[in-house]
Amino acid sequence: MTNLAIAQAAEAINSAKSIVLSCHINPDGDALGSMLGLVHALKALGKDVVPVSHDGVPDIYLWMPGAEFVVRDCDRRDFDLAIVCDTGTTDRIGRAAEAIKSAPASINIDHHVAEGDFGKIRIVDTKASATGELVYRILVEMNTSVTKSIAECLMCAIITDTGSFRYLNTTAETFEIASHLMKCGAVPADISELVFENRTLGSVKLLGRALDSLQLTANGKVAWAHVTAQDFADLDAADAETEGIVNHVRAVRTAQVGVLFREIPGKKVRISLRSREGFDVNKVAQVFGGGGHHLAAGCSAESPLVDAEAAVIAEVVRHLKQNNSTETTDN
Ligand SMILES: [Mn+2]
Incomplete structure (x- = not known):
């Protein structure tokens, strides 16, 4: 520009x-x-x-x-x-x-x-x-x-x-x-x-459900969590009320990447990715037809939640390994 x-x-x-x-x-x-x-x-x-x-x-x-x-x-x-x-x-x-x-x-x-x-x-x-x-x-x-x-x-x-x-x-x-x-x-x-600080009760409770599901993989470098269709139904909450939750997922000390999966009724899964400097989540999002910025990106998948999780986390781990091998070569 x-x-x-x-x-x-x-x-x-x-x-x-x-x-x-x-x-x-x-x-x-x-x-x-x-x-x-x-x-x-x-x-x-x-x-x-x-x-x-x-x-x-x-x-x-x-x-x-x-x-x-x-x-x-x-x-x-x-x-x-x-x-x-x-x-x-x-x-x-x-x-x-x-x-x-x-x-x-x-x-x-x-x-x-x-x-x-x-x-x-x-x-x-x-x-x-x-x-x-x-x-x-x-x-x-x-x-x-x-x-x-x-x-x-x-x-x-x-x-x-x-x-x-x-x-x-x-x-x-x-x-x-x-x-x-x-x-x-x-x-x-x-x-x-x-x-x-203007969140609905459902939104704050969704945060609780999401954090309760939090898991770490790749030696803690990837933190991920989900909100299920059942969570949305139980709390009478909508997808817009999950905004910001992914930042709490990435906040885990060891995590280079944080991922939040939301199961939208109708078998669609929306995925938000956040990273720390050095990991480009935009590249991962693009693999699944999404996009965004280096440190914040999103995509969606037309598959059951567990399959979307497996596919996206595998891709994140693959990029993580690539990053590490590039670092080693550069040294
Ligand atoms: Mn913007």
Whole structure:
């Protein structure tokens, strides 16, 4: 990504009258925060703006300023410009795809590793901690005044994707941007509480079930756990309520990789992978048709839970062995 692309994006936004925006399915704080941060800026410019999220706005993000503008579907095909946040492919935006594809101009704003090639203008930087950082850079280019609403949306994007500034993707620039957002009215403590300490009872109990199932393999280097369809039924909980559980799995001292399996009714298994520096979980996720980042990735499998577990853990162990043999050769 270049400064030229940012200038082109600002130009495309300035010349468009109607703009459709979208983000990936099962949206997280970064997907929604970056999309809504833009929405506020575009509305202030008098643009006709429609943000579309296939899965709407999950409960824990409903406080976000502008959440009320988000629609789950859009029949219009008359937009001048389409903007997709936090994914590079229209395969991951669900029902928004047709409206997005119909616009003559398009911008992709993303930080995922090689996730597609959507967008005539591509603001893609895998070193950005969050898509929200890239949105911030565009707003600066546009001389947008960062209102409290914009600041809260972008702060939420950064807080969620950096695990509250703890993950390796956090850079000096992340703090510089966050510092400015705070001066513009976003309070990180409030946002953290709204996002991380705002769990349903079912969600906290699911954490208990998952941790109870935790197992170690490969001399403790791989920690893995699951939530079964029975757990979801017993606790009347949904898959969205498993968010963040995988981080507890990886927290085991010896674990280089943490994996959480969720058995979704209908025989589908969703898998989240987290690693420490030195192990690229994106490579494992890609083997199963998924993707993400080096330290955080996901995929799914259409097989019974035990089979999905066996296949994914075997692949993780295989990559672990490969890593170790590369290290030995390098020495
Ligand atoms: Mn993101």
